[in-house]
Amino acid sequence: MYKNYFLIFFISLSAFSQDYTQKEIYSWYDLQTGIENSTLFRGIEYVEVDRMINEKHKFFKSKDFQIGAVTYNGETFYNVPLKYNIYNDLLLVNLQQGQRNFVFRLISNKVNQFQISDHLFRYLKSDNNSDIAGFYEVINEDGEFKIYKKHLQNMQEVRDRSIAYSEFSSVNPDYVFQFQNNFFELGNRRELFSKFPEFKSKIKGFYNKYKKQSRNKPDVFMKNLANEMNSLISVAANENQE
Numbered sequence: 001m002y003k004n005y006f007l008i009f010f011i012s013l014s015a016f017s018q019d020y021t022q023k024e025i026y027s028w029y030d031l032q033t034g035i036e037n038s039t040l041f042r043g044i045e046y047v048e049v050d051r052m053i054n055e056k057h058k059f060f061k062s063k064d065f066q067i068g069a070v071t072y073n074g075e076t077f078y079n080v081p082l083k084y085n086i087y088n089d090l091l092l093v094n095l096q097q098g099q100r101n102f103v104f105r106l107i108s109n110k111v112n113q114f115q116i117s118d119h120l121f122r123y124l125k126s127d128n129n130s131d132i133a134g135f136y137e138v139i140n141e142d143g144e145f146k147i148y149k150k151h152l153q154n155m156q157e158v159r160d161r162s163i164a165y166s167e168f169s170s171v172n173p174d175y176v177f178q179f180q181n182n183f184f185e186l187g188n189r190r191e192l193f194s195k196f197p198e199f200k201s202k203i204k205g206f207y208n209k210y211k212k213q214s215r216n217k218p219d220v221f222m223k224n225l226a227n228e229m230n231s232l233i234s235v236a237a238n239e240n241q242e
Contacts, residue, residue: 043104046092050155056167058153060084060116065094071112082116087153087168089134108134124148124176126183132176139175140223143230147186147222150174175222177229186222192229199232 050058057063065081070091081094090105091114113122119137126132136148153168175186185191189207193200206228207214214221 043093043106046090046103046105050166051164052168053163053165054167056169058085058087058155058166058168060086060119060151065092066116068114068116070106070114072106073110074112082114084114084116084121084135086151086170087155091135111135122148124183126176128182129184132183132185136176139219140226143226144179144233145226145229146178147226148176148178149219149222150176173218175218177226196229196232198236199229202228202232 052058052063055063060083063083065083067079068082069076069078070080070082070093071077083092083094084090085092085105090108091111093104093106095102095104108123109125111123113120114135115121121135121137124132124134124136134150136150139147139149151173152171154171156167156169158165158167176183177186177191178184179195184195189203192203196203206225210221210224213224
């Protein structure tokens with residue numbers, strides 16, 4: 001709330017503020033007030049329980065913190081050191097107060113979304129399927145038919161003569177789709193047949209045409225699938241109106 005009031009005051013006084021992006025304004029505000037005074041410090045201090053000694057770690061892209069953006073409890077923060085723990089499905093922030101660094105895990109259901117590099121994640125919680133909950137990467141959000149991706153990992157305990165440690169490896173992700181505010185699993189085409197029986201033959205044709213892409217580039221396939229489904233839904237809606 002204070003951020004919003006200050007932004008109104010700042011924008012009204014600065015004739016050139018129209019040239020600033022929202023990201024630049026919020027980053028300027030956080031720099032002036034100190035991010036340690038923000039709601040990001042309302043997370044839970046994180047203590048790592050797994051020993052990791054190689055690149056087989058539990059984090060998205062890198063075991064180091066990466067500069068990103070997060071919308072937490074309705075407030076957006078830019079240029080924040082973030083790390084996504086895939087295995088435990090936790091978003092971590094590295095914040096500094098004085099000479100000390102603190103690593104917090106944010107309360108997951110208060111994280112509206114976060115972005116690391118060009119990867120955007122949202123916190124999803126399905127009312128119609130209790131298995132669909134947590135952080136999902138956005139694959140395609142254009143149109144009524146949306147697709148999200150759940151990153152998954154397995155863990156293996158390794159012991160040698162002098163040390164015990166954990167290794168993490170990626171496994172096939174879960175894809176889900178959203179339609180009319182409900183979420184459904186998207187493991188194969190049968191899930192689509194049950195929700196869109198009128199498009200069964202066209203869905204079959206799409207899967208057959210892009211079979212190789214579905215194996216080699218599943219994210220690209222899913223983006224194209226979302227575009228195809230949105231096209232089919234749009235054409236059907238227009239035909240019903242005529």
